[in-house]
Amino acid sequence: MGAGEAVVAILGLGLITVVTRAFFLLPERELPIPVWLREALRYAPLAALVAVIVPEVIMSNGHLIQTWQDARLYAAAAGGLWYWWRRGILGTIVCGTAVLLALRFGLGW
Numbered sequence: 001m002g003a004g005e006a007v008v009a010i011l012g013l014g015l016i017t018v019v020t021r022a023f024f025l026l027p028e029r030e031l032p033i034p035v036w037l038r039e040a041l042r043y044a045p046l047a048a049l050v051a052v053i054v055p056e057v058i059m060s061n062g063h064l065i066q067t068w069q070d071a072r073l074y075a076a077a078a079g080g081l082w083y084w085w086r087r088g089i090l091g092t093i094v095c096g097t098a099v100l101l102a103l104r105f106g107l108g109w
Contacts, residue, residue, distance in 0.1 A: 053076075057072045057076045058073075069107075069109050070109060071100050072100065074099055074100075075100035075103070078099040079092045079099075080092075081095075082095040082096070
């Protein structure tokens with residue numbers, strides 16, 4: 001890619017970013033959003049988080065894991081159980097990390 005193409009790409013991406021982020025700020029009045037869409041958007045952050053975390057837990061090098069001796073599975077389960085029990089984010093992170101490290105360093109998984 002030449003310098004000219006890089007400049008055009010950067011400017012184009014910048015323009016797209018400004019337009020998409022300012023889309024909701026440009027109208028003078030609030031855009032009407034159907035109730036069903038507003039309710040569906042409540043779950044968008046959770047769906048995005050799941051879309052990022054689940055492949056990281058169940059896949060290794062682009063393939064599904066083939067064994068149950070993977071510390072990530074047990075760490076995710078322990079974190080999920082902690083959250084179900086206590087409803088605390090910090091405890092969930094600490095519990096999952098503790099299980100992951102114990103299995104990785106203790107059992108060599």
